[in-house]
Amino acid sequence: MPEFLENVVATAHGKVNLYLQVGDLRPDGYHDLTTIYESLSLSDELSLTAVGAGGGVRGLSVQGPRTVPTDQTNLAWKAVELLVAAYRDRGFTEFPEVEISIRKGIPVAGGMAGGSADAAAALCAMERMLAPAYGAIGRNEMLSLAATLGSDVPFALVGGVQLGTGRGEQLTSVMHRGTHHWVLAMNSKGLSTPTVFQKLDQLRQERTMPRIGHDHELPIGPITADPQRLAQALANDLQPAALSLLPELRRTLAAGKAAGALAGIVSGSGPTCAFICADMEHAHQVADALIDDGVASAVTTATGPADGVVIQGQTWQTWST
Ligand code: C5P
DSSP states (O other): OOOOOSEEEEEEEEEEEEEEEEEEEOTTSOEEEEEEEEEEEEEEEEEEEEEEESSSEEEEEEESOTTSOOSTTSHHHHHHHHHHHHHHHTTOOOOEEEEEEEEOOSOTTSSSOHHHHHHHHHHHHHHHHHHHHHOOOOHHHHHHHHHHHOTTHHHHHHBSEEEEETTTTEEEEOOBOSOEEEEEEEOTTOOOHHHHHHHHHHHHHHSOOOOTTSSSOOOOSSBOSOHHHHHHHOEETTHHHHHHHOTTHHHHHHHHHHTTOSEEEEOTTSSOEEEEESSHHHHHHHHHHHHHHTOSSEEEEEEEOOBSOEETTEEHHHHTO
């Protein structure tokens, strides 16, 4: 067998969309997006261990919620197979068989791209395992492979603050300053991303829905360190659809505002609600109030921006350039 690494551990981060503008439904079933992603300190850890020869995945285990699939339907499993196929296309034939183990820190089905983070971590970890023998896949191909796994998997690779266009997979980095302090209020009911997009289409057909972009300026230019200004710019076209599917989120958003958060927003397709706060102390106060109110299944604080995938202290961004 060629010289592969035996074990690689990768960390990948969750995200919040500071701004999420949704265009019309496209013929391919996706919607054009203009979004600003910010990665958060909440992370999953994925460990890849070579357990034999032959390529492929022998098994996948998860420390965390039981709802995470442990079979071929897990995006991390698909990511490993996709990466091996990319090396096969380059003419390589010998591969280790791997075990995947995931420790979840990002809420599941929460609109925070936890599944995408695991996919990005698996892609990078497998590339790193094979690279000593076969070399790296290269930045652009890794981003394309990531996009075939999901619209926000490229962002999970890169992290930081990025403008996402197309279906969210085309990234342009955005200057940013300072650290933002967030409170995240989870809802154990979860929401399916396609269902939320469909609901938005339905609401738009039934009535004229206000679209963001008219009264909200796209917060590019450097993303401000000033939480008050950022609070005014937060906007999400998917929020009315998420609220229509899970009306109790209104109470969560209202409770965050009443607790003094500068602004609250449904994160991506939800149901996690993200509240921007002035500083860490303020975030802890808001989190405590939300816990006391009982309006969320779990509450945590996080900071952003964070990195994308990190392996042995090195970000994929630095490794791949
Ligand atoms: O890209 P991803 O597999 O994460 O998307 C899941 C689903 O979310 C898509 O099948 C589609 O229904 C919806 N989606 C969309 N427009 C996007 C991204 C996702 O309609 N830009």
